[in-house]
Amino acid sequence: xxxxxxxxxxxxxxxxxxxxxxxxxxxxxxxxxxxxxxxxxxxxxxxxxxxxxxxxxxxxxxxxxxxxxxxxxxxxxxxxxxxxxxxxxxxxxxxxxxxxxxxxxxxxxxxxxxxxxxxxxxxxxxx
Numbered sequence: 001x002x003x004x005x006x007x008x009x010x011x012x013x014x015x016x017x018x019x020x021x022x023x024x025x026x027x028x029x030x031x032x033x034x035x036x037x038x039x040x041x042x043x044x045x046x047x048x049x050x051x052x053x054x055x056x057x058x059x060x061x062x063x064x065x066x067x068x069x070x071x072x073x074x075x076x077x078x079x080x081x082x083x084x085x086x087x088x089x090x091x092x093x094x095x096x097x098x099x100x101x102x103x104x105x106x107x108x109x110x111x112x113x114x115x116x117x118x119x120x121x122x123x124x125x126x127x
Contacts (some may be wrong), residue, residue, distance in 0.1 A: 005076045010069045017065025018058045025057030026050050068094040084122045091118030 037045025095114030
């Protein structure tokens with residue numbers, strides 16, 4: 001089943017990224033806050049760590065999801081087909097775009113990392 005392409009897909013993937021970042025960030029930062037707080041204030045420390053850190057994590061995941069989805073939709077439009085290579089190229093492009101403020105070497109490193117990660121995730125589809 002092919003997913004629809006366009007604005008709706010970009011918005012859905014942005015929301016999905018936000019949700020994943022919020023859920024994963026909540027668990028991670030709550031545990032981190034529990035471990036780093038003194039005895040007697042561990043629950044409060046975990047909740048405070050969540051309050052301070054989760055919005056940023058969720059926002060970063062949302063931005064990545066939106067940029068990835070926009071690149072994927074653009075590739076589907078240009079190539080006229082939806083396959084695994086679109087995901088790999090979109091992962092590389094999204095990571096590169098999001099690291100552009102850090103300079104060309106960071107863009108190259110991030111793009112390679114994004115392509116490798118997406119190839120590992122969708123590996124069986126390459127064959």
